[in-house]
Amino acid sequence: MIGLAAVMLLATTGRIAGISGLAQSALPPLRGGVSAAVGAAFVLGLFAAPVVYMAATGSAPQMTVNPSLGVMVAGGLLVGLGTAIGNGCTSGHGVCGLSRLSVRSLVATCVFMAAAFLTVLVVRHGMGG
Amino acid sequence: MMGPVLSILAALVSGLVFGLGLIVSGMINPLKVQNFLDLFGTFDPSLAFVMGGAIAVALPGFWLVRQRGRPLFADRLRLPTKRDVDTPLVGGAVLFGVGWGLAGYCPGPALTAIPFAMTPTLAFVAAMVAGFYLARLVRPGAAEGAPKPLATTHKETHR
Numbered sequence: 001m002i003g004l005a006a007v008m009l010l011a012t013t014g015r016i017a018g019i020s021g022l023a024q025s026a027l028p029p030l031r032g033g034v035s036a037a038v039g040a041a042f043v044l045g046l047f048a049a050p051v052v053y054m055a056a057t058g059s060a061p062q063m064t065v066n067p068s069l070g071v072m073v074a075g076g077l078l079v080g081l082g083t084a085i086g087n088g089c090t091s092g093h094g095v096c097g098l099s100r101l102s103v104r105s106l107v108a109t110c111v112f113m114a115a116a117f118l119t120v121l122v123v124r125h126g127m128g129g
Numbered sequence: 130m131m132g133p134v135l136s137i138l139a140a141l142v143s144g145l146v147f148g149l150g151l152i153v154s155g156m157i158n159p160l161k162v163q164n165f166l167d168l169f170g171t172f173d174p175s176l177a178f179v180m181g182g183a184i185a186v187a188l189p190g191f192w193l194v195r196q197r198g199r200p201l202f203a204d205r206l207r208l209p210t211k212r213d214v215d216t217p218l219v220g221g222a223v224l225f226g227v228g229w230g231l232a233g234y235c236p237g238p239a240l241t242a243i244p245f246a247m248t249p250t251l252a253f254v255a256a257m258v259a260g261f262y263l264a265r266l267v268r269p270g271a272a273e274g275a276p277k278p279l280a281t282t283h284k285e286t287h288r
Contacts, residue, residue, distance in 0.1 A: 001150030002179070003186025005143045010191060012139035014200035014207050017147065019237040022140075024261050034133045034203075038140040043240055045144020050244045052145065053152050061152045063242065064160035065249045066232065075232025076239070076253035078224045080260020083236060085268055086221020087209070090235040091147075093222075094180060099187035100208065107214045108222040115226025120166040123231065 006096055013038050018092020019046075020083035082112070135202040148241040154179040157242055159233025166230055217268060 006017040015022070015038060025031070025039035054060060066072060083089040086108055088097060093112070097105020155161045156179060165176040200206055229235050234242075234253050242250045 001146055001153065003183035003190065005147035005150060006183065006187045007190030007194065008146065009140060009143040010200065010206065011194045011197075012143070012201045012203075013136040014203040014205055015140070016208065017143065019147075019235075019240065020261075023236060023240060027258065027261065034136060037133070037137050041137045041140035042144035042147075045141045045146075046148040046151075046237065046241045047244055048141075048145050049148025049152055049241050053149060060245065061157055062155075062161075063158045063245065063247070065242075065247055066159065067249055069249060069252045072232050072249040072253040073256040075228040075234065076256025077260045077263070078228025078231065079234065079236060079239075079253075080228075080257035081264050081267070082221045082223070082225025082228060082260075084221070084261045084264030085217050086225055087211075087218065089225060089237070090180075090229075091237050095183045095187055096191070097209075099184050099191045101188075102209070104209075104211060104214055104218055108218055111219055111222035112226035112229065115223045116166045116230035117168050119227045119230025120163055121169060124163075124167055124170055 002091075002095060003099075006091070006099070009042065010096075016092060016096045017042070018088050018096060020080075020089040021087070021092055024084065086112075132202045132204075139202060147237065150183070151238050151241050157238045159238075162233040162235075162238070163230070166233075 009015055009017045022039040022042045025035050026043055030036040050060075079089070083092075086093075088105065088108060090112075093102075093105040093108040098109060151157050154176070156176065161173060162176065164171040164173040167173075194200070195206065195208075198206070225235075232239075232253055234250070236257065239250060239254050239257060243254060
């Protein structure tokens with residue numbers, strides 16, 4: 001479904017389904033009306049997904065979130081900063097970039113996967129560093 | 130001019146399908162994501178198949194779209210044109226990876242989880258948006274964020 005959605009977006013609007021990029025294009029300062037509206041519409045579609053899912057299945061998906069607001073804020077800040085500077089996240093580099101056979105995206109994906117593996121290793125097992 | 134309207138509707142539907150994919154696959158569950166990232170502990174490889182499956186669909190799909198050369202409701206494909214592996218790319222990926230490992234959220238699942246209105250999710254998204262803006266201060270050249278590669282892609286149209 002993720003791959004299908006990425007192909008749908010490219011085939012219809014010509015845009016790459018990079019969530020960090022689409023979300024940023026929907027935030028001020030807005031550049032180009034249609035571009036911002038496409039980004040905003042995609043994000044609205046994401047918001048609609050839980051509603052449709054719960055209407056269809058009658059239950060919420062299983063979700064366990066770290067209750068520490070400090071960790072979540074630090075994580076959010078790093079994810080926002082990193083995806084903006086590195087021009088992409090799991091969807092833009094990981095799915096769309098690899099599907100375009102982009103070398104930049106292959107490097108980015110290997111780097112953020114390695115950084116994430118290492119982070120979980122340090123946080124959960126107290127090793128590495 | 131129907132193009133923009135159809136583009137916006139298509140983006141809405143694409144976002145819905147994408148979000149449902151994230152929910153059904155379990156990507157929306159930060160604990161599951163962290164278990165996937167925990168190679169030496171609770172390693173749960175199922176999310177690798179989610180990413181692999183998405184690529185298995187998108188790879189031939191993207192190829193077909195590029196053969197056609199032009200999107201249905203817009204004048205051209207807006208594909209990134211940068212080819213060089215530079216410091217911002219690698220540095221940004223490191224920061225993103227650390228944040229992803231810490232919280233278990235990347236941007237798509239975090240945004241999709243907003244309607245569940247859990248406080249940690251909302252805190253993550255607020256901080257992520259702050260991070261988007263902070264990046265413009267740290268690196269003014271990236272001020273356009275993702276739209277930047279979009280502005281320069283005429284030559285990509287017929288690839």
